[in-house]
Amino acid sequence: MNPFSSTPVLVAAALLTTGASAFAQNAPYPSKQVNVVTAFAVGSGPDAVLRLVGQKLGQRWKQPVTVENRPGGGGFVAIEAVRRAQPDGYTLLQLDSEHVSALPYLYAKRNFDTLKHFDAVAPLFLTPFFIAVPTQSPWKNMADLIKAAQTEPGSLSYGSWGVGSPGHLGGEWLDYLTGSKMTHVPYREVSQLFTSVANGDPAWSFASIPSSQGIYRAGKLRYLAVASPKRNPQMPDVPTVAESGGPAELDVNSFVSLLAPKGIAPAVRDKIHADVTAVLQDPEVKEKFATFAFQPITWPLAQMDQFAKGKAEQYRLLIQKANISLD
Template structure:
């Protein structure tokens, strides 16, 4: 982390003209496609409050939900490339949507510059509390014995939760039945009620029902166990595919052409806030892991997810056009 901040600080020093040295000298606007009260919105407002104190300038959070995230992304794309308008998005919007839609009003790879990640979170393989399955291996054994009979839920075609189920099918050569819901919370209520049998879900969304004894976790989809639920095994430890990993991340982008010195300053300041002990603690409490990466490292992570999702979407013939 210290090396990252030092490198970024050097970049600001080397590249810093008047723009970077005085930035920001007016309010900074962040456009996001998430409704108020959601995880990304809550984190953005929390981080924005800290940045306002550092900068002496207000951070204005502007929610523009709807349209697959394109309403917010199009507004950010059209803004001046000066660092005073940023866009907060997640992995699916940047890495999956380009493979799901033949036509989009924005091109994530060409219209935006990476600024900084904020956090990432892994998912949990979630089943009813009274399910006979105690491992992912149990679930897969039934899926192999009854092709097409096992049901998994999602919040819609092509989203991370759907892709998580499709990834499990692909990794294990099984065929299961996908059931989409309009609202994410409906998925886990359906699991608890026995309407569907499983789904992946983040801790921030599923933890209340897990703590209430309505659902249980078979595994976490990360490379190692999490500090928030250390007793929950990884998918591989739970007798599932060893290479199965599903994460989502949320980060900040700027319109393409934003000065590199301004991006470097934004990256340094955002990383400092994300690494504050209080911020890290509040993120960890809901299963989020604060991320501090350079713009180049952030872009590399996005490219890797795009490659992975692109191959999966093509093989599973998933399309939203």
Template sequence: MKFLRTALLLLAAAALAPAFAQGDGYPARAVTVVVPFPAGNSGDVLWRTLGESLSKEWGKPLVVDNKPGSGGALGAQLVTKAPADGYTLLHGSSGPIAIGPHLNKNVTYDPRKDFTPIMLVAGVTQAIVVRADSRFKTVQELIAHAKANPGKLNYGSAGNGSTQHLTGELFKQRANVFITHVPYRGAAPAYTDLLGGQVDFVVDSISSAVPFVQSKQMRILAVSTAKRDPVAPDAPTLAESGLPGFDVLGWMGLVGPPNMNPAVRDRINADVRKAMAQESVKQTFAKLGLQAVGGSAEDFRRYIDSEYARWGDVVKAAGIKPE
């Protein structure tokens, strides 16, 4: 009799295996996405918007949990220690995933090993922004002046270790110029000093720059991506401006704790793609200046590896020391 019961249990488990293999039992309860930045941040808005569609699809709520601190490292660290059941996920972006580990001594995780990549969701173009009355009309003019006057120009960013900062450093390396970096606590004070003439240009996300451009206070000299951005189609790319191959995207994705079930991972990937197809989500992407990306979990894994290596090289070449 005991043997018979064991056999029946094994048969039942085998019958259920295909369903679990497809992630069909997921989610059975609320799913939390940790956003390692304050409420109102673009990542916060992104997941609250996607959460509406995903909650309807799942019949279970998606909860956004803001855990700011250490440039995103605090929230990221929490997720690495969460159960690998798919119920605690992370809004992973270029800062805490690809850049922060090279600059922040408090980062104890390895983004290539300590997360399960799920999807590269979206990206935002970076831009070189000057005042409307700046002497520089093109990037070539800016580079020529910087070469003739090493150390005399400066640029502002949203802070040390930000995607904007590292984009500026990569620009300097590719252009072979010496320009002083001035870090700010966010983009707003950087723009204030740009308008006041304290910095010569700002490197920032194009979505933040466009309102100043529309009000005729500033101009975009160039954008960081390989192709022109539809948000500012008249702005040339840095590749068009004499730096061939320059291609930088400030990106946002979804990752989970290490060793997640591949079936659950792929189920989440498919459902996020479905949510991204919703018209309301597309409208939010447009308002935030985001480009939808998508792709498989393996695509995202390879992308994280390449971004981690790329920004590590930039940090090393710039001589930036971890803090």
């Protein structure tokens, strides 16, 4: 038997394999299932809207889009699940702006910079925050709150849903802008936080509409202002911080976006961004976002990168100034 008789067969098989691989690489994106890993728990607002966006993308792409929940570890569980994936657009990651911009400073000993390991591919939504006080609070506006904080440094407390959360860093930002010094009180449960605020201890907190509306509608909370340059369309009677006598620079929000492992091809990145932007215009998607008071955002990629880097610089300043660490 000729020992080289199988060589043509092996060569042909190798060529077929190489050709199939090349075809897969050159096929229009997406040519197979796309998996999105999220740092948020099943049933949460970000999870619910992501599943609808994924469904709409699947219809548009004619490929399945799956959602895999990996909450915990300050976002690191989801991040580690995606960090070593191929940067081909078939494995994406849903994070909020704190995972992207604050995490490197909150966990400084880990020496991990989210923006060095991932490329942003599409923004999803922004959540504005209101300043909530008990209904019986003597403060009528932000000027009253700030005056009280400045009069007795350290005596005024504010709550948040965790160290390093937007509610915590927003309070640090207010201190920085006004020269005041307030005491932060972190809570493990959001519901417990707003029940405590309604009872007057702590004295106030930042609050999103969905997390605080139950107690607000029960008449136990008031919103002094929205920490945003513009009034919120869902609460148009609530003034901005600037209109309420506070610093106009106090803009407290969190935005959620999709990212891919570093090195994604620009054409694939642009494709995902364009299709997510189109899906966000879908009436059903808009209605779903509205139920959580999420504001869909369709920023260009350059604006998205700039916003994330700006938040990172602000968070670096606040975290280092207040010596906050989760290591």
